Amino acid sequence: MADIWKERERALENEYIYRRERELIQKMRKETKERLIRELCRNRCPKCGEEIQAMTFRGVPLDKCPGCGGVWLGPRDLQILSEKDHRTWFEKWFKDEEAAETSRAAGE
Numbered sequence: 675m676a677d678i679w680k681e682r683e684r685a686l687e688n689e690y691i692y693r694r695e696r697e698l699i700q701k702m703r704k705e706t707k708e709r710l711i712r713e714l715c716r717n718r719c720p721k722c723g724e725e726i727q728a729m730t731f732r733g734v735p736l737d738k739c740p741g742c743g744g745v746w747l748g749p750r751d752l753q754i755l756s757e758k759d760h761r762t763w764f765e766k767w768f769k770d771e772e773a774a775e776t777s778r779a780a781g782e
């Protein structure tokens with residue numbers, strides 16, 4: 675009779691350990707997956723996956739995607755740009771973009 679209780683106790687212990695280890699493995703898998711995603715996506719365009727390039731526009735550092743033309747600003751960058759001569763930086767940006775498009779289309 676005593677052996678049955680001992681076996682039952684051991685079985686419960688084993689089950690507890692098994693559950694605990696399974697939880698730890700799941701946690702580790704999740705953390706590894708998250709880390710891998712971050713490593714693979716660092717400095718990559720979220721839209722097309724191309725490697726983004728750092729550039730400076732009007733003294734503000736930006737990240738630009740050569741693949742799709744997407745632009746990323748830091749947390750305060752839009753505010754800094756908007757404080758600089760209001761409309762004109764916006765116009766300059768699009769003029770430069772159009773010029774780049776035209777020269778690309780002309781095969782330069």
Ligand SMILES: [Zn+2]
Nearest residue numbers: 719722739742
């Ligand atoms: Zn892109």
